[in-house]
Amino acid sequence: MNEQCVFCGIVAGTAPGVTVAEDDTTQAFMDINPATPGHVLVVPKQHSRDLLDIPADDLSATTRTAQRVARALVDELGADGVNLLNCCGADAWQTVFHFHLHVTPRYRDARDQLTLPWTPGVAADAQELRDVGGRLATALS
Template identity: 65%
Template sequence: MTDSTPADPSSCIFCDIVAGVLPCAKVAEDETTLAFMDIDPGSDGHLLVIPKRHSADLLAIPAEDLTATVLAAQRIAKVIPAQLGADGVNLLNCTGAAAWQTVFHFHVHLIPRYRDRTRDRMELPFEPGSVVDLGMLAQQASLISAGLRG
């Protein structure tokens, strides 16, 4: 957790939405999760799926809340192409301010994608297909694997 990450759910805008203190355009809700439209959408139909229980980010969320949130996102994603005419869907999570996280309550963005650029304002922040150093990839894989082994 970083200094910009509130540990206290009482200062969390998403917890206020869950509690009904702040309004939202609700898409779906169950005992564990809530899905609602993003107020700063990158494309038509861009929405957020959150666990109702507060966790700051991907590093802090309990496995059962993560599972429920991702399964809820998948259930919603399955209807987006037919309901909105989307050509695809992105599932995005940002963990930490350096990764563009602005609300420190775990959430996933469910972003419908369209070939029609008038409905889709998002662009990748990097250029896929660039040249990669295979030695660097192997070194990074080794470091991460070592961390997983403890």
């Protein structure tokens, strides 16, 4: 636990939070600044700063809990879809430095005001894809 971390406080019960699911490894609770009605955050109970820091077992458990939450958002709230988002680092919009997944229900009606931050369907330069892809493939091999 990190005493300065609000998510660690929610897990410990010393900070307020509306928990919707919990197991030995993870906890899911309502986001206090929801993007849409039903927006849930899923965290590992063990503090990890971000995606680059979290142990693989905690990451797997967090993802499984996020999937359970997503099903409930569709089945119970009637969401038309679900976005799963992780922000890793301040420049990637991370504001709480405890790994978490946003499980955000999406609706076809006025409850949903989210828009994409980029335009899908605009193809990248083929040579750039090959160059960057090659560098990544080399780094990952």
